Amino acid sequence: MTTNKTADPQSGSKGSSYHSQKATVADLSVLEKLDLLPAIVGVLASTVLSLFTGVWKAKERRPQNYYRFVALTGLRNFVSRTSTRQQHFVSPPTDDAYELVCKKRGQIPKSEILSDGTRAHWIGDNNAEKVVLNFHGGGYVMPASEFMVEFMFQVVDFLNKKGKSASCLFLAYDLAPGAVYPRQLQQASSLINHLTQNLHLSPQNIILTGDSAGANLALSLLSHINHPHPSPTIPRVELPSPFLGLVLISPWVSFDTTLPSFQENEFKDCVSTPGGKKWSGAFLSCPWPHEGAKDNYNEALRAPASWWEGLAVDEICVLCGSEEVLRDGIV
Numbered sequence: 001m002t003t004n005k006t007a008d009p010q011s012g013s014k015g016s017s018y019h020s021q022k023a024t025v026a027d028l029s030v031l032e033k034l035d036l037l038p039a040i041v042g043v044l045a046s047t048v049l050s051l052f053t054g055v056w057k058a059k060e061r062r063p064q065n066y067y068r069f070v071a072l073t074g075l076r077n078f079v080s081r082t083s084t085r086q087q088h089f090v091s092p093p094t095d096d097a098y099e100l101v102c103k104k105r106g107q108i109p110k111s112e113i114l115s116d117g118t119r120a121h122w123i124g125d126n127n128a129e130k131v132v133l134n135f136h137g138g139g140y141v142m143p144a145s146e147f148m149v150e151f152m153f154q155v156v157d158f159l160n161k162k163g164k165s166a167s168c169l170f171l172a173y174d175l176a177p178g179a180v181y182p183r184q185l186q187q188a189s190s191l192i193n194h195l196t197q198n199l200h201l202s203p204q205n206i207i208l209t210g211d212s213a214g215a216n217l218a219l220s221l222l223s224h225i226n227h228p229h230p231s232p233t234i235p236r237v238e239l240p241s242p243f244l245g246l247v248l249i250s251p252w253v254s255f256d257t258t259l260p261s262f263q264e265n266e267f268k269d270c271v272s273t274p275g276g277k278k279w280s281g282a283f284l285s286c287p288w289p290h291e292g293a294k295d296n297y298n299e300a301l302r303a304p305a306s307w308w309e310g311l312a313v314d315e316i317c318v319l320c321g322s323e324e325v326l327r328d329g330i331v
Contacts, residue, residue, distance in 0.1 A: 015111070015119030016187075017172040018093040021143060024178040025089045032086060039081045047074035062267045063323065072270050079275035084141050084177050084282045094136070094144040094172040095119065101149040112169065114194060118187045123149070124156040124167035130244070131195070132156070132168040132207045135214030137250075139271075139279030140176045140184060169195075173217070176282040181298050186234045188221045193235055207245040208313070212326070213283075215251030219300045222246070225312045229297055243313040250320055253300040254329030255280040255290055261328040268323040276325070301329055 050073040054062055062069045079087070092100075098121045102109045110122040120133075134152055136144040152168045159166040171191060173184040195201045210218040223229075225237045257273045266272065277288040286293035296303035320330045 014093070014095050015113070015172050016117035017119065017143070017174050018095045019117065020174040020178040021088050021093050024085050024175075028085050028089055032083065033089070036082070036086055036090070039078075039086070043074055043077045043081055046077045047071075050074075069267065072268070075270040076272040076275060079270075079278070080272050084278065087142060088175070088178075091143050091145075094170075095121075097144050097146045097149050098170065098172070101146050101153060105153060112191070112194060112199075114187070114190050116187075116190070118174075118190065119172045120191055121149075121170040121172060122167060123152050123170055124160070125165075126167055126169075128167035129165035130159075130167075130205050130207065131201060132159075132166060132209055133191075133195075134168055134170050135173070135188065135208075135210035135217040136170070137210070137212030137214045137252075138175075139252075139276075140173075140181075140213045140216075140283040141279045143175060144170070144172070176279070177285070180285040181283055181293075182220075182229060182231055182234055184217055185220050185224060185229065185297065186231075188217055189224060189235050189237050192221065192237050192239075196239065203239045203241050203243045203312070204314075206243050207247065208243055209247040209249070210251070211249035212252050213279075215248040216253065216298070216300070218246060218248060219251060219253070220297045222311055222313065223297050223300070223303065223307070226310060227296070227307065239312055242311075245315045245317070246313045248316070248318045250324055250326055251300070251318065251330060252326060254326075255284075255288070255294065255299055256301075256329065257288070257325075259325075259328040262325045265323050265325045265327065269325045271325050273325075 047070060050070050054066060054069050063072065099109050110126055112120045112122070132152070132155065136148050138144065149170065152170055156166055156168050171188065173179075173187045195206065196203060208218045208221070210216070221237070224234065225239065228236055255276070257276045262273050262276075280290060281287045284290050284293040284298065294302060296307055318330065320327055
């Protein structure tokens with residue numbers, strides 16, 4: 001059973017993702033909190049140092065934009081230096097990011113709330129004809145940022161200005177290490193059933209989108225629809241028709257950090273080899289190389305071509321940058 005509510009920004013109620021992240025932070029020891037100070041100082045120092053070291057780095061080894069090189073250096077070092085629990089401590093939950101963007105834009109927060117506390121947040125008119133169902137990125141560890149939420153607002157604004165009746169539903173899935181695979185697939189499957197069975201949305205009016213880990217989740221969902229996951233915790237999804245479309249942005253389809261693009265683009269992306277291993281290890285609750293934890297649902301590249309036959313979607317768009325560490329797994 002699922003419920004459909006309009007979230008009251010004054011009520012203080014939060015979803016399962018918020019509570020899961022806060023529970024992870026609550027277990028943070030005093031030493032881990034104190035360690036954040038030298039960690040942040042170290043990250044800042046390495047970022048400032050990159051202002052000078054980048055001058056001597058071969059141009060083909062760094063982004064053309066020098067500011068981008070410096071910013072990416074800081075992000076990589078932060079993820080590599082801090083633990084996933086420390087990352088949760090300094091990162092506002094997805095629910096908070098959504099409410100802050102709504103406040104800035106003057107929109108009343110509205111959310112679909114499932115029986116287990118999972119929330120999916122509306123961006124735009126929840127009665128629009130087409131719904132973009134978005135799964136955010138962040139390695140299944142990081143919550144959605146204000147930038148991610150604002151970006152989807154801009155997507156909806158663009159579509160509506162083009163005469164399309166469209167809105168976005170932004171899933172706030174639970175984060176690792178507090179919630180591990182296949183919890184996020186369980187949430188996505190339950191949300192689809194809620195949309196089609198309770199809100200009576202046709203899959204032909206739903207476009208799935210996801211970036212990085214979010215794209216991983218979208219592919220996992222489509223795999224589950226065609227080949228039901230063996231876990232009894234994940235509800236079956238039976239669709240009367242295929243989804244209208246699928247947009248995958250830099251999909252995380254392989255956990256292999258030894259691919260050439262990881263070395264070639266190590267200074268051009270925000271994800272480092274240590275960071276990638278840390279996030280996938282938290283998501284799968286198994287240290288890299290994750291032997292015994294990987295399957296066709298969580299690592300799309302493992303699945304044979306026959307696995308994807310009869311996929312429940314009409315059109316697919318895959319986007320990938322040439323300077324991404326995930327590139328070789330995608331192309």
